Amino acid sequence: MTIKPTAPLSPGACIGIIGGGQLGRMLALAAAELGFQTHVFCPEENAPAAQVSTFSTLADYEDKPALDQFAASVDVVTYEFENIPVSSVTHMEQHKPVFPSAKALEVAQDRWVEKSFMRDLELGVTEFYDITSPQDLRAALDATNGEGILKTRRFGYDGKGQWRLSASSQLDAIIAELDGQAAILEALVPFEREISLLVARNAAGDTATYEAIENVHKNHILHTSTLPARLSATQASQAQTMAEKIADALDYVGVLAIECFVTPQGLLVNEIAPRVHNSGHLTQDACHCGQFEQHIRAIAGWPLGDAHAHSEAVMTNLLGEDINDWQNWAAQKATYLHIYGKAEANPGRKMAHVTRLRARR
Amino acid sequence: MTIKPTAPLSPGACIGIIGGGQLGRMLALAAAELGFQTHVFCPEENAPAAQVSTFSTLADYEDKPALDQFAASVDVVTYEFENIPVSSVTHMEQHKPVFPSAKALEVAQDRWVEKSFMRDLELGVTEFYDITSPQDLRAALDATNGEGILKTRRFGYDGKGQWRLSASSQLDAIIAELDGQAAILEALVPFEREISLLVARNAAGDTATYEAIENVHKNHILHTSTLPARLSATQASQAQTMAEKIADALDYVGVLAIECFVTPQGLLVNEIAPRVHNSGHLTQDACHCGQFEQHIRAIAGWPLGDAHAHSEAVMTNLLGEDINDWQNWAAQKATYLHIYGKAEANPGRKMAHVTRLRARR
Numbered sequence: 001m002t003i004k005p006t007a008p009l010s011p012g013a014c015i016g017i018i019g020g021g022q023l024g025r026m027l028a029l030a031a032a033e034l035g036f037q038t039h040v041f042c043p044e045e046n047a048p049a050a051q052v053s054t055f056s057t058l059a060d061y062e063d064k065p066a067l068d069q070f071a072a073s074v075d076v077v078t079y080e081f082e083n084i085p086v087s088s089v090t091h092m093e094q095h096k097p098v099f100p101s102a103k104a105l106e107v108a109q110d111r112w113v114e115k116s117f118m119r120d121l122e123l124g125v126t127e128f129y130d131i132t133s134p135q136d137l138r139a140a141l142d143a144t145n146g147e148g149i150l151k152t153r154r155f156g157y158d159g160k161g162q163w164r165l166s167a168s169s170q171l172d173a174i175i176a177e178l179d180g181q182a183a184i185l186e187a188l189v190p191f192e193r194e195i196s197l198l199v200a201r202n203a204a205g206d207t208a209t210y211e212a213i214e215n216v217h218k219n220h221i222l223h224t225s226t227l228p229a230r231l232s233a234t235q236a237s238q239a240q241t242m243a244e245k246i247a248d249a250l251d252y253v254g255v256l257a258i259e260c261f262v263t264p265q266g267l268l269v270n271e272i273a274p275r276v277h278n279s280g281h282l283t284q285d286a287c288h289c290g291q292f293e294q295h296i297r298a299i300a301g302w303p304l305g306d307a308h309a310h311s312e313a314v315m316t317n318l319l320g321e322d323i324n325d326w327q328n329w330a331a332q333k334a335t336y337l338h339i340y341g342k343a344e345a346n347p348g349r350k351m352a353h354v355t356r357l358r359a360r361r
Numbered sequence: 362m363t364i365k366p367t368a369p370l371s372p373g374a375c376i377g378i379i380g381g382g383q384l385g386r387m388l389a390l391a392a393a394e395l396g397f398q399t400h401v402f403c404p405e406e407n408a409p410a411a412q413v414s415t416f417s418t419l420a421d422y423e424d425k426p427a428l429d430q431f432a433a434s435v436d437v438v439t440y441e442f443e444n445i446p447v448s449s450v451t452h453m454e455q456h457k458p459v460f461p462s463a464k465a466l467e468v469a470q471d472r473w474v475e476k477s478f479m480r481d482l483e484l485g486v487t488e489f490y491d492i493t494s495p496q497d498l499r500a501a502l503d504a505t506n507g508e509g510i511l512k513t514r515r516f517g518y519d520g521k522g523q524w525r526l527s528a529s530s531q532l533d534a535i536i537a538e539l540d541g542q543a544a545i546l547e548a549l550v551p552f553e554r555e556i557s558l559l560v561a562r563n564a565a566g567d568t569a570t571y572e573a574i575e576n577v578h579k580n581h582i583l584h585t586s587t588l589p590a591r592l593s594a595t596q597a598s599q600a601q602t603m604a605e606k607i608a609d610a611l612d613y614v615g616v617l618a619i620e621c622f623v624t625p626q627g628l629l630v631n632e633i634a635p636r637v638h639n640s641g642h643l644t645q646d647a648c649h650c651g652q653f654e655q656h657i658r659a660i661a662g663w664p665l666g667d668a669h670a671h672s673e674a675v676m677t678n679l680l681g682e683d684i685n686d687w688q689n690w691a692a693q694k695a696t697y698l699h700i701y702g703k704a705e706a707n708p709g710r711k712m713a714h715v716t717r718l719r720a721r722r
Contacts, residue, residue, distance in 0.1 A: 011687060011700040011713075029390055032413045035687075035700025035713065052393045054412045288695050288718075303692040311671075326372060326396075331664040334649050339372040339396025352372075352396065357649075 002093040002101070005203065008301035009075050011035030014054070015296060016074030016096070018061070018088075020047025022340040022350060023080035023276050026284070028053045030292035036300070041070045048341040049080070061088055071095045078254060078299050082108045082274055083155055099203075099253040099299040104274040107250065111153045111184050114271060121249055123242055124268040126261070127187035134175050140185040141165065150174065153182040162220070189268060191261035195229040196279040199243040200294040200304050201252045208294065208304040210287065212239045213279050215259075221348060225279040225315045227286055231262065238267055246272065255280070255295040278317065278350070285336040285355045286313035311357040323351035334358070363454040363462070366564065369662035370436050372396030375415070376657060377435030377457070379422065379449075381408025383701040383711060384441035384637050387645070389414045391653035397661070402431045409702045410441070422449055432456045439615060439660050443469045443635055444516055460564075460614040460660040465635040468611065472514045472545050475632060482610055484603055485629040487622070488548035495536050501546040502526065511535065514543040523581070550629060552622035556590040557640040560604040561655040561665050562613045569655065569665040571648065573600045574640050576620075582709060586640040586676045588647055592623065599628055607633065616641070616656040639678065639711070646697040646716045647674035672718040684712035695719070 009015075015031045017024045020042030028038040028049050040053040043060050050056035055073065059066035061084050068091075071077060077098040079089075082105060089102040107117050111128075118125045129140035131150065141148060152161035163174050165185070194217070198210040214229035215222055231239065239260070246269075247256050257277030259270040276291045284290035289297070289305025297305055318325065323345050329337050339352040370376075376392045378385045381403030389399040389410050400416040401408065411417035416434065420427035422445050429452075432438060438459040440450075443466060450463040468478050472489075479486045490501035492511065502509060513522035524535050526546070555578070559571040575590035576583055592600065600621070607630075608617050618638030620631040637652045645651035650658070650666025658666055679686070684706050690698050700713040 008688065011684070012702065012704060025393070029393055029413075032386070032390055032702070033699050035702050037412060037702065051398060051415045052390075052413055288697075297691070303688070305691075306694045306696075308694075323372070327369065327664070330658070330666075333667045333669075335667075336649075338394050341373065341393070341396050341398065343373060 003095060003097050005076065005097045005301055009036070012037065013075040013300070014039055014073065015300070016041065016070055016077040017049060017053070017080060018042070018077065018084055019080035020044050020049040020056075021080060022048050022342075023278075024049030025052055025340060026281075026292045026338070027078070027080060027276065027295060030290070031296045034293065034296060034300075034302075036296065039070065039074050041067070046343070051341050061085060064088070064091055067092055068095065076299050078295070079105075080275055097299075100256070100274040101251065101253070104250045104252055104256070108272050108274045109154055111151055111156070111271070112182070113153075115184065115269075117249075118246070118269045121245060123245070124266050126189045126268055126270070129185045131183040131185050134171075137171070137175065137183075137185060144185065144187045147188050148185045149188065150178070150183055150185050152178070153184060189261050189263060191263045191268070193230065193262045194270070195231070195239070195260050195262055195267075196225070196277060197239050197243040197258040197260065198255055198277060198280045198283065198291055199247045199252075199258070200255045200291075200298045200307070201244075201247040202298045202304055203253050203301060205248070206304050207244050207247055208289075208307040209240045209243050210280065210283055210291070210307045211309055212236060213282065215279050219348070221319065221350075222278045222317055224317070225282055227282055227309055227313045229262075235262065235267065242267060242269070250274075254298045255291050278353075279315075281338070281353050282313040282315040282355045283307070283309070284338070286311045286357055310360070312360055313355050313357050315353055315355045317350055318352040318354060320345050320347040320349050320351065326352070329354045332356070364456065364458050366437065366458045366662055370397070373398065374436040374661070375400055375434065376661070377402065377431060377438040378410060378414070378441060379403070379438065379445055380441035381405050381410040381417075382441060383409050383703075385410030386413055386701060387642075387653045387699070388439070388441060388637065388656060391651070392657045395654065395657060395661075395663075397657065400431065400435050402428070407704070412702050422446060425449070425452055428453055429456065437660050439656070440466075441636055458660075461617070461635040462612065462614070465611045465613055465617070469633050469635045470515055472512055472517070472632070473543070474514075476545065476630075478610075479607070479630045482606060484606070485627050487550045487629055487631070490546045492544040492546050495532075498532070498536065498544075498546060505546065505548045508549050509546045510549065511539070511544055511546050513539070514545060550622050550624060552624045552629070554591065554623045555631070556592070556600070556621050556623055556628075557586070557638060558600050558604040558619040558621065559616055559638060559641045559644065559652055560608045560613075560619070561616045561652075561659045561668070562605075562608040563659045563665055564614050564662060566609070567665050568605050568608055569650075569668040570601045570604050571641065571644055571652070571668045572670055573597060574643065576640050580709070582680065582711075583639045583678055585678070586643055588643055588670055588674045590623075596623065596628065603628060603630070611635075615659045616652050639714075640676075642699070642714050643674040643676040643716045644668070644670070645699070647672045647718055671721070673721055674716050674718050676714055676716045678711055679713040679715060681706050681708040681710055681712065687713070690715045693717070
């Protein structure tokens with residue numbers, strides 16, 4: 001049995017956040033603006049989110065007694081990253097409302113389940129093949145003209161657990177590296193651009209969809225996001241319908257991110273993230289209600305906020321030593337700097353982001 | 362000797378905030394967005410600011426050893442209210458930079474010093490009289506046609522320590538209530554409206570001035586603030602010049618609030634607050650850089666932010682049980698709700714504010 005809330009959470013209630021990174025930090029800050037207390041659960045000391053939360057628990061994500069104590073101390077539980085064990089979520093769902101639900105997490109954690117789910121909804125996805133053996137891989141490559149992207153079904157992010165395969169790939173070495181992990185092979189997609197869709201949904205079934213955001217990656221890590229994405233009116237309308245369809249099918253509560261390819265054949269869903277998303281950071285400054293406040297509103301049973309973008313925006317991630325440019329960014333007009341409180345600027349580490357606004361055209 | 366900073370504070374540095382109320386809370390949240398840690402010092406348990414700060418100290422404002430320990434743990438000290446003892450500030454100034462300086466605090470804490478300071482700057486002030494005895498009061502009332510507002514020189518706020526005097530006043534009773542406190546008598550001013558000016562200044566002497574904000578009080582407590590205030594272009598320009606003149610004269614660092622009366626004879630300075638101000642809350646949502654971030658930038662030695670208002674705005678304070686309307690406010694478009702995390706909704710207590718934006722005309 002899972003616990004469902006019966007009324008909106010009043011200000012003063014405590015929002016439990018699993019995960020201590022920058023997404024948790026910005027969720028905690030947004031929750032505080034609405035008068036909520038926050039409790040961050042994570043295994044790292046001095047985590048970005050814990051620095052700004054009312055309470056924090058330092059424990060592993062599999063530590064059931066610690067999770068029990070955490071759940072007992074809060075009014076609702078959410079999470080900032082999708083690699084939390086589903087069993088931890090189902091465990092807590094017996095005691096407190098957890099949003100998004102374990103179902104959304106299960107779909108998002110497994111690329112095969114995810115793609116199959118989208119296909120069952122009759123949404124466009126890239127051609128994909130289930131890979132459980134070297135034989136599967138060779139057969140799938142035969143079907144995709146020897147090219148494709150091999151991805152582990154689970155635990156991939158920012159390009160990790162991915163191999164671009166072509167005729168010249170050292171297949172044996174890659175199979176060895178894969179080490180028996182379940183995987184999928186995706187056919188290559190000649191896409192025009194990558195976009196993300198952010199949709200918020202509350203338990204009453206209301207949705208609020210943000211305008212599509214266009215993303216540019218560098219070295220498999222998000223570099224810039226721009227609102228609005230370059231889409232035709234038809235594409236924009238399809239995107240919104242698609243986002244709402246997925247959120248409804250998952251009976252989703254919270255903010256859901258959907259990454260898509262724009263292709264000549266239409267929109268293809270690449271992957272979903274059952275949480276606020278890096279590409280949505282610009283909504284903080286460009287929209288009346290940003291994704292962090294929106295997520296808190298949704299899981300608290302509040303009316304959803306106004307997702308309308310009052311300005312156009314470009315968000316740039318500051319990775320590793322990019323953060324040393326903070327004085328330059330801080331001096332620019334109509335520019336919003338968000339720094340995550342991380343002590344070590346390791347190469348590629350997401351340290352901050354900056355959003356530049358411009359008037360709508 | 363007072364300590365002055367030599368370079369801008371880097372993200373990760375710790376901002377010390379004296380005072381645990383909603384102003385401290387919003388300062389701490391703004392500091393966190395810029396990647397700073399925060400340390401809140403206040404005597405109340407579970408204070409609004411302490412709920413969102415990285416560290417907190419529970420001690421009295423006169424507790425010198427606790428203040429020493431606090432100052433040692435932070436990189437810069439600021440405060441969210443002006444009734445902190447000047448001696449506590451001068452004490453800490455020996456160890457760490459404190460902004461605004463003790464001088465601004467001394468001027469703001471004493472209505473006679475404050476009004477004299479403005480008069481010396483050749484700025485308009487209401488006619489005022491130093492009251493140190495019942496004889497002084499009677500003589501002053503003779504000079505103001507028997508009418509005026511008697512105010513204690515120190516520790517007044519939201520109408521406390523004030524008496525409206527007229528021919529029918531029970532002067533003996535009021536003198537007894539005053540109980541020998543130093544006071545001033547102000548002549549009545551037939552003003553058209555009340556406005557506040559917010560100016561930020563950093564140690565380099567750069568200033569950023571917000572457009573004038575028009576205020577409406579109810580029962581001596583701020584009810585609504587509106588941007589822009591209804592001023593002629595000449596008045597608006599005078600207001601800006603006046604704000605910068607005061608900030609420069611105080612060698613001010615931080616955000617300074619100046620409350621003025623708009624009269625047919627020009628602008629009269631009523632009082633100043635050496636801190637972020639309730640009437641400036643709308644800048645959070647209507648301006649590129651709100652007063653809280655601006656104050657943090659100023660005291661951290663950062664470039665000042667963009668004070669331009671991208672939208673018009675009306676802010677309404679939610680006092681006491683007004684907070685029970687939160688669901689109604691939360692459902693409105695282009696409306697920003699800020700709730701302070703206070704457990705008890707006592708009558709007249711500032712619980713939250715709501716800012717409604719509209720497009721500039």
